[in-house]
Amino acid sequence: MKQAISIVIPALAADESLEQALGSLAPELQRRAAGDQVLLVDDSGTGAVARALGPWGPAVELLEMPRNSGFGRALGAGIAAARHGLVFAMNSDVRVRPGFAEPLLSALDGAPGERVFAAVPRILLRGEEGRVESLVSLRLEGGIARAAQPLLEEAHFRRADEAWLAQNRNVPFPIGGACLLRRELFLDLGGFDPAFEPFYLEDLDLGWRAWRAGWCTRYVGAAVVEHRHRATIGARVPEQVVLQAIERNRLLFTWKHLDDPVLLEEHLRQLARRTAEARAAGDRVFLAALCLALEDRGKGIAARRAESAPGRSGFARQCRDTDPF
Amino acid sequence: MRIALAVHAFPPHEHTGVEVHVAALARELARRGEEVHVFAPRRDPRTPEFALRREPRDGATIHWLTVHGGAGSAAEHLDRAGMQQAAAEFLDRVRPDVVHFHHALTLGISALEESTRRGIPTLYTAHDYSPICHRTVLARPDLERCLRVGDSRACARCDRAVSLLNGLSRFADWQAGVLPESLAAEEREALARVLAADPDPQDADPGLELRVGLDRRRLAAFRALDLVLAPTRFLRDRLIEGGLPAERVELSLYGIEVDLLARLAPSPWAGKGARQPLVFGFLGAASKHKGLHVLLEAFEAVKGRARLAIHADSSDRDHVQALKRRAQELGAQWHGAFLPRELPRVLSGIDVVVVPSLWWENAPFVIRESFAAHRPVIASATPALAESVRDGVDGLLAAPGDARALGALLERCLAEPELVARLARAVRPPRDLADLATELLERYRGLIARRAAAVSVAPGPGRGAPRAPVPDHVRPFAARVEALESLSLDELARRAGAGLPGLAADLGLESPPLGEADLTAAALDLLDDARREIRWRAGREQDLARHLESARGALALREAELSRAAQAQLAAQEALEREVAAHAEARAALAAAAQALEASVAEARRLAGALAAAQELDRRLGDELDALRAHSRNAERAAELALEQVRAEARRRAEAARLALEELTREHASLQAHARELEADARELEADAREAEALKAALARHGEWLEREAAAFAAHFGPGPERLRSEQDFLAAHQALQRFERELEWRRAEMRGAHSDGGRLWRALLARSSLGRRMGGWDGRP
Incomplete structure (x- = not known):
């Protein structure tokens, strides 16, 4: 018997992207005939998505957020409300390709002795073959964590063969916009950390916490989806705000998870230097992000203290071990 | 409040009216606790163009922007390349809450545009007519006042006049205006023509197109400002007339630092009984449009009875020299320029200040300073000056440029001893700078509030403005980002740096690695980096210079080579041209020859054809001739045979004749018997006989002829005449001969007929060929 999954889609509006997302899912669900659930989380805060669903209404279940809460909270609420133990988290600007689900389900079984928390499909940016978003790596750049997507860069994606x-x-982590994950474990981990709100890098943090709890994330090349990338946030939020959110969250993630005292001290030295350099070079983005992170560091630091005792350590080693490049 | 004051120049590099005013305003605003940043260009050959250097001064921070050289063109005058980026750098560094421009000269309008584009509340104080006149003074190059505001065609004429005057090399720094008397008659006429005439509308006028484009851009930049302040109603009205929105152009009177000047002792002429020589004074720029030359002419009326103190200078050196000479002639004192701090001393030595401007003078600071020092003012009667000086109350007004009228006013001051005192007493102190500062701060706050109400949460345009509304959950974070965006770079860095020690402690590091020493080390490293960068750049520059030098050398060599090659090429080309010409001739000759040859070939072909035809004909004729010859020979043989037959016949017949003759002989014997019988008759016949004898003689002669003939014939055809012995023989022979002749004649006729047949065929063939002609003489005989 096929294993049913819940597909959770947070959405701000019932727009063309969402329509395409649902349009790509419908034949797959019909083909699978496994009793899959499609749970649409209306994060408009106004019921706008629910009202504008049109012909898709009967095919999906709805969860309305009482107010606009952001991707992390909406997805978290959807996962919590999902009926099945395996949840496919899906952005409203993602389109699945036929046969996406089965390889992901298989991958969750994992190799012997390996516990897989999440399986992430091959996510093609704008559907372009080779531009894979989900083959990610985590590195320290200037002492600060940076989640890299090398295959989005021209030089790399041309070299990657099928x-x-x-x-x-x-x-190192599953892309929150498209991944199959274990619902119970997600809830046990506490879902997405609100310290990273309003958006970005909450999935990195989640994957890292799962690793610390002894679970890994698996990239599955045979499962393919397409992503329009920032069609939801980029269309509504000024670029400067997005940039600041990413830069701040890099700092917060570093402060939360960098567990090697030597690296941590090096990180602080780098921060001091970067501050001086940014002052001289007029780099306002870094300085503002640092100010924001310093203001918000309380939650992250508290979480660090809470999580520092149990679980794994070895930030740098994990970065190395999970680097597909 | 973080206030940016932008101005085209600033003390101590420049200290004329506007610059000194802005410096005083910066001091006053800083004194009130505002954060004041002055953005001002300066010429500094030690630093690269657009270098931005900070300098704290009087509580404010001056951001000196290095500029090298002036504007090279009308377009550059309006917008200097690189200035937008420099303004952006300043604004990024300072993040002012408000930007107050006091001029767009040198800065260019891209600085204005950059400020308004970022949504920063931006205002501008018009100290002259810059927003509506690219010459700033609303005066033509011949110093005629202009009232054609917003007429780009008139402005283009000014451009052309400036070009014309720039071409007159004797005016080095003519400050965009010339006195007509300094021009030769033809130059005056040319200038007048240029200033009077519009170009033919049918003609394309690139100058006009350029001017229209520049004026449009300038106007758009000024129209985008939040507020424009004008210190006089006249200027305000002109700005609105020139296209600025009336609701955003407001009157704002100048304020000056009054205190120091107010403490000056009044002029001795302000009181009673002061009878020192009256001192008229001129302060400020000695540019032509300021009218000092008019004042000097006017002063002639009172020279020797009053004094004239001139505290002025200008870079218009020729004009200044002329003024100095004239001042010396008139006994006026030329003191030259003075520093702002010297103003009280300068004014203390003057009783009446004269402002003889020729242009639409606006609101000169010198009038306010004079009034602050209780000195009355004689000024030109222009509308704006009349807003500052009340004629007959605190000053006097004379028609601008009218030296006689101005001289009359100077004379009046001397002739009416109480006049100066009365005017001085009526002088009201000008507006104080503090009052202006209060007004400006209120305006700044109003603009900031208005802008804040108008803008969304977006930090500014040009930074990826979103299409849809910002989601609610993002708003608090976006607001925080926006708040940080408004901080200056220094403040941001300070905040970030201040938070680092706390972070270290939170992260549980035993000894926080951060501190002044680390920051200092980082700064020193940066400094080292910068030094290395400079060294590298210097080295690179030297390398480049060497490369450049070597490239120049190579270029020179290459140029020489190219020059030689070009000459060789030229020679080769000429030779080639000659060769081409020769070839052309040869070709023509060849063509003619070819034509002739063609004709010859055609003729040869035709002849060959004819020859072949002739040969064919000849061959055929030959064959025919042979045939004819054979035929003729056959005919001849036939004729010979026939002749032989005729001869045989003749011989046979002669034999028969002989036989007949013998018969006749016998008959003759019988006849003789008969003769005798006829003897008798004979006698009778004797007469006849004589007659017969005569006939016989005749016949004998005829017989002899016939004999000869017959002999000849016989010699040819038969028996000789010897055979014709008797008359009968003869007669018989004769008859036979006649018969023979007839026979012969018949045969001949037959031969002729045969010949004639052959001849006819022969002639017919000949007639068909040219051979016939050649054979034309042939009579048809073989």
């Missing part, structure tokens, strides 16, 4: 892309491998 055999390599099709191969399953461990990655």
Whole structure:
């Protein structure tokens, strides 16, 4: 018997993207005939998505957020409300390709002795073959964590061949916009950390916490979806705000998870230097992000203290081990 | 409040009216606790163009922007390349709450545009007519006042006049205006023509197109401002007339630092009984449009009875020299320029200040300073000056440029001893700078509040403005980002740096690695980096210079090579041209020859054809001739045979004749018997006989002829005449001969007929060929 999944889609509006997302899911669900659930989380805060669903209404279940809460909270609420133990988190600007679900389900079984928390499909940016968003790596750049997507860069994606892309491998975290994850574990981990609100890097943090709890994230090359990328946030939020959110969250993530005292001290030295350099070079983005992170560091630091005792350590090693490049 | 004051120049590099005013305003605003940043260009050859250097001064921060050289063109005058980026750098560094421009000269309008584009509340104080006149003074190059505001065609004429005057090399720094008397008659006429005439509308006028484009851009930049302040109603009205929105152009009277000047002792002429020589004074720029030359002419009326103190200078050196000479002639004192701090001393030595401007003078600071020092003012009677000086109350007004009228006013001051005192007593102190500062701060706050109400949460345009509304959950974070965006770079860095020690403690590091020493080390490293960068750049520059030098050398060599090659090429080309010409001739000759040859070939072909035809004909004729010859020979043989037959016949017949003759002989014997019988008759016949004898003689002669003939014939055809012995023989022979002749004649006729047949065929063939002609003489005989 096929294993049913819940597909949770947070949405701000019932727009063309959402329509395409649902349009790509419908034949897959019909083909699978596994009793899958599609749970649409209306994050408009006004019921706008629910009202504008049109012909898709009967095919989906709705969860209305009482107010606009952001991707992390909406997805978290959807996962909590999902009927099935396996949840496919899906952005409203993602389109699945036929046969996306089965390889992901298989991958969750994992190799012997390996516990897989989440399986992330091959996410193609704008549907372009080779531009894979989900083959991610985590590195320290100037002492600050940076989640890299090398295949989005021209030089790399041209070199990646199909055999390599099709191969399953461990990655540091699942992309929140499209991944199959274990509902119970997600809830046990506490879902997304609100310290990263309003958006970005909450999935990195989640994947890292899962790793600390002994679970890994698997990239699955045979499962393919397409992503319009920032069609939801980029269309509504000024670029400057998005940039600041990313930069601040890099700092928060570093402060939360960097567990090597030597690296941490190096990080602080780098921060001091970067501050002086940014002052001289007029780099307002870094300085503002640092100010924001310093203001918000309380939650992250508290979480660090809470999580520092149990679980794994070895930030740098994990970065190395999960780097597909 | 973080206030940016932008101005085209600033003390101590420049200290004329506007610059000194802005410096005083910056001091006053800083004194009130505002954060004041002055953005001002300066010429500094030690620093690269657009270098931005900070300097704290009187509580404010001056951001000196290095500019090298002036504007090279009308377009550059309006917008200097690189200035937008420099303004952006300043605004990024300071993040002012408000930007107050006091001029767009040198800065260019891209600085204005950059400020308004960022949504920063931006205002501008018009100290002259810059927003509506690219010459700033609303005066033509011949110093005629202009009232054609907003007429780009008139402005383009000014451009052309400036070009004309720039071409007259004797005016080095003519400050965009010339006195007509300094021009030769033809130059005056040319200038007048340029200033009077519009170009033919049918003609394309690139100058006009350029001017229209520049004026449009300038106007758009000024129209985008939140507020424009004008210190006189006249200027305000002109700005609105020139296209600025009336609701955003407001009157704002100048304020000056009054205190120091107010403490000056009044002029001795302000009181009673002061009878020192009256001192008229001129302060400020000695540019032509300021009218000092008019004052000097006017002063002639009172020279020797009053004094004239001139505290002025200008870069218009020729004009200044002329003024100095004239001042010396008139006994006026030329003191030259003075520093702002020297103003009280300068004014203390003057009783009446004269402002003889020729242009639409606006609101000169010198009038306010004079009034602050209780000195009355004689000024030109222009509308704006009349707003500052009340004629007959605190000053006097004379028609601008009218030296006689101005001289009359100077004379009046001397002739009416109480006049100066009365005017001085009526002088009211000008508006104080503090009052202006209060007004400006209120305006700044109003603009900031208005802007804040108008803008969304977006930090500013040009930064990826979203299409849809910002989601609610993002708003608090976006507001925080926006708040940080409004901080200056220094403040941001300070906040960030201040938070680092706390972070270290939170992260549980035993000894926080951060501190002044670390920051200092980082700063020193940066400094080292910068030094290395400079060294590298210097080295690079030297390398580049060497490369440049070597490239120049190579270029020179290459140029020489190219020059030689060009010459060789030229020679080769000429030779080639000659060769081409020769070839052309040869070709023509060849063509003619070819034509002739073609004709010859055609003729040859035609002849060959004819020859072949002739040969064919000849061959055929030959064959025919042979045939004819054979035929003729056959005919001849036939004729010979026939002749032989005729001869045989003749011989046979002659034999028969002989036989007949013998018969006749016998008959003759019988006849003789008969003769005798006839003897008798003979006698009778004797007469006849004589007659017969005569006939016989005749016949004998005829017989002899016939004999000869017959002999000849016989010699040819038969028996000789010897055979014709008797008359009968003869007669018989004769008859036979006649018969023979007839026979012969018949045969001949037959031969002729045969010949004639052959001849006819022969002639017919000949007639068909040219051979016939050649054979024309042939009579048809073979």
